[in-house]
Amino acid sequence: MVQLKVSDSQQKFAVKLNDESCSKCAICYSACPFEAIKKEPETGKLLLEIEKCQVCAICYSSCPAKAIDITYYDMNSLTRYLENAKDEYKCDSVVITCKGSLPDLEDVEKLFGVSEFIPLSVPCVGRIPVEVLLKAISTMGIKAIHILACDDGYCRFERGSLIARLRVTAVNALLEQLGYGKEVIRFKQRSLKVKADRNKCISCGNCVFYCPYSAARLEHGAATFDLELCRGCGLCVTLCPALALDLEHWEEDRISTLISKLSREKTRPNILVMRCQWAVFPELGEEFDSNVHIIDMPCAARVDPLHIMEAFRQSIDGVLIVACHEEDCRSKKGSKEARRLTTVLKKTLSQIGFEERLHFCSVSPRHPESFHEELRRFKERIESTCSQEVR
C-alpha cells in the first residue's frame, strides 16, 4: 500500500502565531535567535517559518499580547504543574533548571543549598514567561525560586540563558519593590563539559578531528581541551578508542549503571530509548509503559555503541536512538555522526541477527507527535521480533 505523506498543512505544529491577537509589536521578530519569524514589510504582519523554528519558545515568553500558542510548557500547564506539585512536594521552593545544565536533580542541594523543592526541568529556562514566576510568588505561596541556566555561550538556543537572566533581574527588582524581599529568585549558570584523563590517552587524534567546536588538541602526546570552547556534546567521548574521555553528568559508568537498573524490568519486550534532549520535549510528568525506559542524552552523539551492546547483553530487547534532524543538530554534526555510528553498529550486530533490534530515527519538537509515532512503530516491531522468537 502506498503511504501518503502527510502534508505540512495537516501536521500539528508546536508553535503558532495568532493574527487576531497580534499587536505587530515585532518583539518576537527581534527576539527569535533563529530568524524564524519574518515581518511583512508593508503590513507589519508577522509570519512564522516553522522549518527554521527550534521551538525555544523565547517568542512565546516575550510576547506581550499573548498572541503565540505553543504546545510545550505553556503558561497554563506550567502554573497547573506548580499548583499540583506544591501539594505533592509540600514545600515552598521551586527549582527551575535547563536540561542542558542539570539532566538530573542530584546537584541541586550542592548548587542552591536546598534539599526540599519542587523540580521543574525544561529545555531552556528562556522559555519561562515572567508571569509564571510572578504568579508563583504572589498567589501560590512560593517563597523562593532557584533557576539554573546554562552558561551564555553554551545555551542551545543562543540567547535563552541571557534572556532568562535579564528577566530575573527585572522580576527581582519588581518583587523587592512590592515588598517580597531581596533576590526572591536566585539565578545560577553552569555548563557540563568533557573530562579528559591524560594517562589513558593514546594520542589517536579522534577528538581533535571530530570535535565540532575545535576544543581538542594534542599537546605533549595527549588530548587537551579548551573548556571555554567545549559545548558538551559528547561526540569525542563516544569516539575515544581508549575510553580516556568522559562527559560531566553523562559519565560512562553512570549510564551503564542506569542501563543495568532499567534492564531488570521484567515486562517484555524491554525497550530502551536513548534520546537527544533537544529532539523531544517531554510533557511535564511524562509517563511511559513500564517496559519503555528513557535515557535523555545531551546529543545523539553521546549515544555510545558500548552502552547499546551492554543493554543487549543485559536482556534489553530493543534500543531506539532518537536524534534531531541533521539540520537542527545543536552540536553541528552530532546527529550525522550518531547516524553513521548506528550504521556501523548495525553491521556488527548483524553477526548475531540483532540488527533489527536497533533503530535510529530523527525527530523534532516542532512536530509534537513524531517521537510517539516512532516509538509506537518501534515497539510493534520489537514485539513482533520477540513473539517470533518465543515460537
Place this chain on the structure above:
Amino acid sequence: MIVTAQKPLDEILDFLSPYNSILIAGCDGCTQPPRGLREARTLAQLIELGGKLRGKDFNFKVMTTPKQCDSYLTLASLQPQMKDMEAVLSLACGLGVQTIAQVLPDVPVFPAQNTLFIGAEIREDSTLEERCAACGDCLLALTGGICPIARCAKSLLNGPCGGSQHGKCEIDPEKDCAWDLIIKRLEKLDRLSALDEIRPPRNFGEVMRPGRVSG
C-alpha cells in the same frame, strides 16, 4: 599504520569454543581503526551475545596493551592478567598475535583481526588506504612522494598504463591512478624531467624475506 578488519564472529567463536576463560587483549599501538579498550570491550560483549546464541558462556577479562608487537611491554602487561585464563584473543595485527605467542609459550593465542596493509587514514572520508608496500627500496624521492608500488594495481615503474582513465584505475573506478597522480604532481613541481633519466633495475634483493635488521 597497520590496517586491520575484524574477522567474522563465527570464525572467532569457532576457535574460542574449546575455552571458557579468555583474556581479550586490545592494542593501543598503530592498528587502524584503533583496537584499544573500547574495541576490546565491544568485541567481548559481541562474543558473549554470540556465544549465548550457541549455548556457550564465556568468562572474559578485557585489557589493552600499549604496543602489542613489543615483546617486553606485552609480556609485562599480559603476565599479571593471565591467572586462570586459558587462551588469549588478540585485537592487534598479526605482529601482536605472534608476539603474544612468543612471550606466552604455554597459552594458545587467537587473532580477532585480519591484517590488511600499511595504510593511511583519510579522516575526511572515513577510509583507510594502502600507501606503502614496505618494498625495501623507496622510490618516493623520484615519484613526487606518491608510491607506485603500493598504489598502482600493477606496481608499474613506467606508468600510467592504458588502463588509466580520467585519472582513475581501470580495475576500480573509485581508485586513483597512482601514475596520473605522480605525473600531475611532478608537473606542478616542475620536476617531470626527473623521470627521463635511465635508471638501473630496482634492487628487489634489498629485503630478504623474512626481513631482519639490527635495531
